[in-house]
Amino acid sequence: MKKLPRIVVIGLDGSPHTLIQRYMEKGIMPNMKKVTERGSIHQMDTVLPDVSAAAWSSFMTGKNPAKTGIFGFFDMMPGSYSNVFTNYQHLKQPPLWNIIHKEIRKPSVVINMPSTFPAKPMNGVLISGFVAPDITKSVYPQSLLPFLQQMRYKIDLDIKKLKETLDLLVSDAFETLDLRTRTVDMLWQKLDWQMFACVITGTDRLQHFLMDAFEDENHPQNKQFEEYYRRIDFFIGTVVDRLREDDVFILLSDHGFEVTNYEVFLNVFFRQKGWLEDVGSEKKCFERITEKTKAFSLDPSRIYINRKPRYPRGHELTDEEYYNILTEIKKELLNLRTPEGNPVVKQAIFKEEYYKGKFTEYAPDMVLIGHEGMSFKGSMTPEEVFYRPTRHTGVHNAHDAFLACNYKMNPERKPVIMDITPTILSLLDVNTNVYEFDGTPISIEV
Amino acid sequence: MIIQKGFTVWLTGISASENSELAEMLEGELLERGLKVELVDENNEPVKSKVLSCCSDYNKNAGALAEIARLLARNEVITIVSAVSPSITIRNAIRTQLGDFIEVYVKSADQNIDKSIVEVYEVPEKPEVLLESSDGDNDMKMKKIIRTLELIKWIPEGFGMDYSSEEETQIQERLESLGYL
DSSP states (O other): OOOOOOEEEEEETTOOHHHHHHHHHTTSOHHHHHHHHHSEEEEEBOOSSOOHHHHHHHHHHSSOHHHHOOOSSEEEOTTSSOEEEOOGGGOOSOOHHHHHHHHHOOOEEEEEETTOOSOOOOSEEEEEOTTOOOGGGSEESGGGHHHHHHTTOOSSOOGGGGGTOHHHHHHHHHHHHHHHHHHHHHHHTTSOOSEEEEEEOHHHHHHHHHHHHHHOTTSTTHHHHHHHHHHHHHHHHHHHHHOOTTOEEEEEOSSEEEEOOEEEEHHHHHHHHTSOOBOSOOSSGGGGBOTTOOEEEETTTEEEEOBTTTSTTOBOOOHHHHHHHHHHHHHHHHHOBOTTSOBOEEEEEEHHHHOOSTTGGGSOSEEEEESTTEEEEOOSOOSSSEEOOSSOOEEEESSOEEEEESSOEEOSSOOBGGGHHHHHHHHTTOOGGGGTOSSOOOEEOO | OOOOOOEEEEEEOSOHHHHHHHHHHHHHHHHHTTOOEEEEETTSTTTOOSOOOSHHHHHHHHHHHHHHHHHHHTTTOEEEEEOOOOOHHHHHHHHHHHSSEEEEEEOOOOTTSOHHHHHHOOOOSSOSEEEOGGGOSHHHHHHHHHHHHHHTTSSOOOOOSOOOHHHHHHHHHHHHHTTOO
16 A cells, blocks of 8 residues: 655744745745745635635635635624624535545644634544634543643633733744644644644734734834744744655645735725615624615625625615626725725625635625735724724735645646645545545645 | 444435435544444445345345444444345344444335335334434434434534634634724
8 A cells, every 4th residue: 555645734824925935035934945945835825705714714625615604704694684703613514634534544633723613523633723712612632631721722812912012912922832832742743643734823913913013124023023933933843853754744824914004994985885874873783784785894805785585684686786786886996095096906806706616695795805905894883984004004915825845836827725635635645536626736746 | 542432323224225325424424523434335335245136135135244344343443334134133133243233214205115125124113213204304314313323422422513602702802803893
C-alpha cells in the first residue's frame, strides 16, 4: 500500500498575502521565507462575503456558501427578522477531517478552527474556535477538557481589554498564541494523525484594531504588531522542526485585510433612498422593519430584498419586479460616492451569479465588493452613511488571502479557498470527483 | 482516541433496496461521528456471492454475514448488516451468537416486492427499532436508529445545537466588539 503523506495545516486568520510578502522581505518572518523558498506562496481569493465564518466553512468543505449553508456569523431565521447565530450544526457538508476518516480511516487533530462550535464527535481531536462561547462544549473528546482547563486554555483574545489600552490587547495576543503553541505541543505526539490543523486567530483580531499600525511605521503599536508576527513566525518554525521529510505543510489565511478608509452604513443609505423604513424601539433593530421596506443589509456586505414569503412583512413581487428593484439598488450603489467623490462599490453581484447550491435561496440577494478601504456595515443606528474609522482600522478583503506550501504548487489559475480540501484529499489519493467540490485540486510537486 | 465498543446493527425487511439505502445513510452518519464502522450488504460485492432466489439462500447468506459481523465486532468495529434475512429463527440465532446486536425492522409499503419473499418473510416480534412510513423520510428513520444507539449509550451523544441566552449574549458582545453587528 502506498504510504500517504501526513498533512499539516496552519491557518493565520485574515493575514494578507501582501503583509506576509513584506514581512518575509523585511526579515520578520524567516521561517515562513524558508518554507516558501523551498515550496511556494500564492495570493488567494476567498468566498463572499469575506467573513471568517463563511470562509473557514468553505475551506473545510471545499464548497461555496450556498452548499455549506454558512453565509456569515449570523443570519436571519427563515420567515422572520430575527438573527440566528450560525454554528457547526448548521454546516450542511462534511468537513475535511470526516472525509479523511471515511476514506482512509485515519484520525485528525483540529485546533481552534472557527465555526466548529459545539464540537461534534469525530475521529481524532477537535477544539472549536471563534465564536465558541464556552470551552466545555468546544472540546472533543471530553477527556481532553481537564488538560485544557489546567493550562487555562483560551478560545480567543479578550477584546474587552481594548477598553483599557491597545498594548493590553497585544500582550493578550502574545499570551493566547503561547497557549495555542503549548496545545500543539501537547497534541502533536498524542495520536497517529493523518492531518494536523491549527488556526491562529490573533492575527485577525490585531488587524481589526491595528491594521494602521502595520502600514504606518510611526504608529505607536507598529513595533508590537511586527513583534506579534515575529512570534507567529517562531511558532511556524517550531512546526517546521517537527515535520517529517515527506509531510506536506500548508499555510493559509481565510481572507485578506486592508486599512479602513470609510465605514459605510448601507442601511442608512437605504433609508435615505427610501428603500428602508424602520419604526419603534425594538432592541433587535431588524424587527423594526416595516412593510414599506424594499431592501436592507446585513454585515458585512449582504443585501436582501424584503420579499414574501422569505420575510413576513415583505412585498409580493414577481421575478421581474424583484430584479427591477435589485437592478435599481445595484445602479445606485455603483454610483455611490464618498464625501470626497470617490467610488465606494466596485462590484455588486446578484446571488445567482455567484452562489451555486441547494441553499442558494438563503443566500443574500446581492453581495458587494468594495473599493479599497470600504468597510460595509449593517447597523441601523448611525445618522450618517460615512464615518472615518475610530476603532476598527482594518477591514477584510476577498482578494488578498494567501496560500503557501513547503512543496511547489502549480495552480492553473489564482487559487480560491475552496481548492484546499480537494487538494489535500488528492494528496491522500482520494477520488475527489465524487464529492462535487467547488474548488479544484492544485497540483503540488510532492 | 475514541474508545468504542463493537456491535452489530442488523437491518431486516422485505425490501432489499430500502434496507440498503438506510444502511448507507446510517454508515455515513456514524462515519461523520468519527466511529469505526463497516457496512456489509448482501446486495453488494464482495459478500454477494450469487443471486438469492429462495428462503434457504437468504438464510445461508445471513449466517455468513453474521460471521463477518462477529469478526468485526470483536475488533471494536460497528457493523451494519443489510440483509432480508426472512427467518425469525435464524435472526434469533444470530442475536444469540453476536450478543451486542440491534435488530432494525424496515417495514416496507412497496407493492412491487417479489411475492416469494413476502410469503416467507417472518416479521420480527420485538425489534429494537421499528421503522415504518409514519416515521417520516429516510433521514428521520436513520436518526431514529441513531437516537436508539445514543440512548443505550453504545455511541457518544453530540452537544445540542441551540445556544443558551447567556451564550447568545456572549457571542453578540464578541461580534459587536469586532464591528460585525
